Amino acid sequence: MDDTHMQIGEVAARTELSLRTIRHYEETGLVVPSARSRGGFRLYTETDVARLMVIRRMKPLGFTLEQMRDLLDATDRLESHDPLDADEREVLLERVRTYRQDAAEQVEKLRVQLARAEDFVATLGAHLERNAPSARL
The missing domain is CATH 1.10.1660.10 (Multidrug-efflux Transporter Regulator; Chain: A; Domain 2)
Incomplete structure (x- = not known):
């Protein structure tokens, strides 16, 4: 870089x-x-x-500062020029995989929340359309 x-x-x-x-x-x-x-x-x-x-x-x-620190430590060590033995590399990779899985689960929860929020906005829009003064003509 x-x-x-x-x-x-x-x-x-x-x-x-x-x-x-x-x-x-x-x-x-x-x-x-x-x-x-x-x-x-x-x-x-x-x-x-x-x-x-x-x-x-x-x-x-929703990751905590400690979790951020842990993930950054793992990625720093994986990208370091310091040699890692195979076991240590696998442990670090597993930590990254776990964070990736946790992030994917959180993204899915956010998608559900977003879909519900969009439904709510649409419901309010329909309510306004039904009750707008021009609809009473």
């Missing part, structure tokens, strides 16, 4: 996260700026942005 550094404002715009949220994730150890400017400003890389996007995608699915 590109090693170009971005300040937190650009990262916030790219990830659609607030500055406060990014700082919170930094305080909790989920993301660490890759560098600091001479003036002490946080500097981030594309890798940091990708990490924040994983966090942003996990949040609406």
